[in-house]
Amino acid sequence: MNRLKVILVDDEAPARMVLREYLDADPTIEVLAECGNGFDAVRAVAELHPDVLLLDVQMPRLDGFEVMELVGRDTVVIFVTAHDEYAIKAFDIHAVDYLLKPVAQERLQHALTRARQRLAAPPPPLRRPAGSQPARIVVRSGAEVHVIPLDRLDFVEAQDDYIALHTSGRVLLKEQTLSDLEARLDPRRFVRIHRSYLLNLDRLAGLEPTGRDSRVAVLRDGTRLPVSRSGYGRLEALL
Numbered sequence: 463m464n465r466l467k468v469i470l471v472d473d474e475a476p477a478r479m480v481l482r483e484y485l486d487a488d489p490t491i492e493v494l495a496e497c498g499n500g501f502d503a504v505r506a507v508a509e510l511h512p513d514v515l516l517l518d519v520q521m522p523r524l525d526g527f528e529v530m531e532l533v534g535r536d537t538v539v540i541f542v543t544a545h546d547e548y549a550i551k552a553f554d555i556h557a558v559d560y561l562l563k564p565v566a567q568e569r570l571q572h573a574l575t576r577a578r579q580r581l582a583a584p585p586p587p588l589r590r591p592a593g594s595q596p597a598r599i600v601v602r603s604g605a606e607v608h609v610i611p612l613d614r615l616d617f618v619e620a621q622d623d624y625i626a627l628h629t630s631g632r633v634l635l636k637e638q639t640l641s642d643l644e645a646r647l648d649p650r651r652f653v654r655i656h657r658s659y660l661l662n663l664d665r666l667a668g669l670e671p672t673g674r675d676s677r678v679a680v681l682r683d684g685t686r687l688p689v690s691r692s693g694y695g696r697l698e699a700l701l
Contacts, residue, residue: 466513466514467492467494468512469493469496469512469515469516470485470495471498471516471517471518472497472498472521473498473518473521475498477518477542478496481542481565484567484570484571485570499523499524500522500523503515503517504605507533508605509605512537513581516542517540518543519552524600524607526539526541527548527551530557532600532601535556535585536585538581539557539558540573541557541559543560543563556586558576558577559572595646596646596647597611597612598610601636603634603635608634610627612662613664615628615629615652616629616665616685617659617661617662617665617681617685618640618643619659620659623639624636624638625639625643640654640658640660651663651664653693654693654696655688655689655696656688656693658688659687659688661679661681665682666679666680667681669694670686677689677694
C-alpha cells in the first residue's frame with residue numbers, strides 16, 4: 463500500500479500531539495508537517511503536496527473552510543474539531559469526514575480509509591462554502607495567501623473561469639466565476655453592472671452616457687467601467 467502523506471493543522475499543540483501519536487503508529491502513513499494556523503497550512507500544501515489534511519475549523523488568521531477553499535480539490539480534507547455545528551457545511555463542500563475531539567484512534571483510522579477511497583476516485587465538483595455573507599475574500603497565489611477585506615474591494619472583472627479582484631491598486635486572480643462570487647456578496651453593496659463587472663457601490667462617483675442606451679460608471683479613482691441596460695436598472699433601484 464502506498465504511504466499516505468498527511469499534514470496536521472491545528473492551533474493547539476496538544477491536539478496535534480495526540481493525532482501525531484496515532485499516525486506515527488501506522489507505517490502506511492507519513493506525516494509531512496504540522497501547522498498551527500491556516501496561512502502555514504496553505505503554504506505547506508503548496509510546497510509538500512500532501513494527500514490528506516487533518517484540519518481544525520476554528521483557527522487564527524484563516525479558518526478551516528478558507529484553507530479548504532484555497533488548497534483545491536487534489537488534497538483530501540478530514541476536519542478534526544471540538545465544534546459539531548459545522549458538520550453539515552463540511553460535508554456540503556465534500557470534506558471526506560468530520561471528527562469530533564477527543565478523537566479515538568479507531569475513528570481516525572476509519573476516516574483515513576475513506577480518504578484513500580476518495581483519492582482513488584475522480585475529485586468531486588468544486589464547491590464554495592455555504593453560509594452567511596463573507597467579510598473578506600481569500601486568494602492563493604502559489605504558496606502566498608492574500609486576504610482582501612470587502613471594504614477594500616473596488617470591483618471584480620470576469621476573465622473566463624477566473625475573476626480579477628481589483629483592490630487598492632492591485633489585481634489578484636482567483637479561480638471562481640463572477641456569478642458565484644456575486645451570489646455570496648450583499649447585493650445592496652456589490653452590484654452586477656455588466657456581465658463582466660461587479661462593482662462596490664462605495665467606489666461609484668457617477669454615471670456618464672456614452673450613447674443613446676449606453677453608459678459608463680466612473681469610479682472615485684477615475685476608472686471607467688461599462689454599464690449594461692440591466693446593470694443600469696439595478697443601479698437605479700439602489701441609488
